[in-house]
Amino acid sequence: MLLIISSIKLVAEIALLALAGQFLLGLLAGAKRDSNFFYRLLQVLANPFVKGTRLITPRVVIDRHIPxxxxxxxxxxxxxxxxxxxxxxxxxxxxxxx
Structure with a gap:
């Protein structure tokens, strides 16, 4: 049981850091963030969680607020x-x- 809880906690930590890093790098890179390699790498890491959130949130929530x-x-x-x-x-x- 401890292994399962620790694994869930670890996956959440990695995803949280990927989302935070993507946000901060997006602020620094500005409009050219989509061509930045590290921004794209963080986006690939965080994308499954963003898509999962889109599935469980109502359509009233705009796509910009999903991350x-x-x-x-x-x-x-x-x-x-x-x-x-x-x-x-x-x-x-x-x-x-x-």
């Missing part, structure tokens, strides 16, 4: 996984979680 919604949902998943991991470690003992 922000994906970031918020991933932050929520990360928080829940962190709380679950802490509770599990307290139940089985802190030494078993290392």
């Amino acid at each position: 922000l919604a994906a970031f918020v949902l991933l932050a929520l998943v990360w928080f829940v996984a962190t709380v679950a991991k802490i509770n599990l470690c307290l139940q089985i003992g802190v030494q078993a979680c290392r």
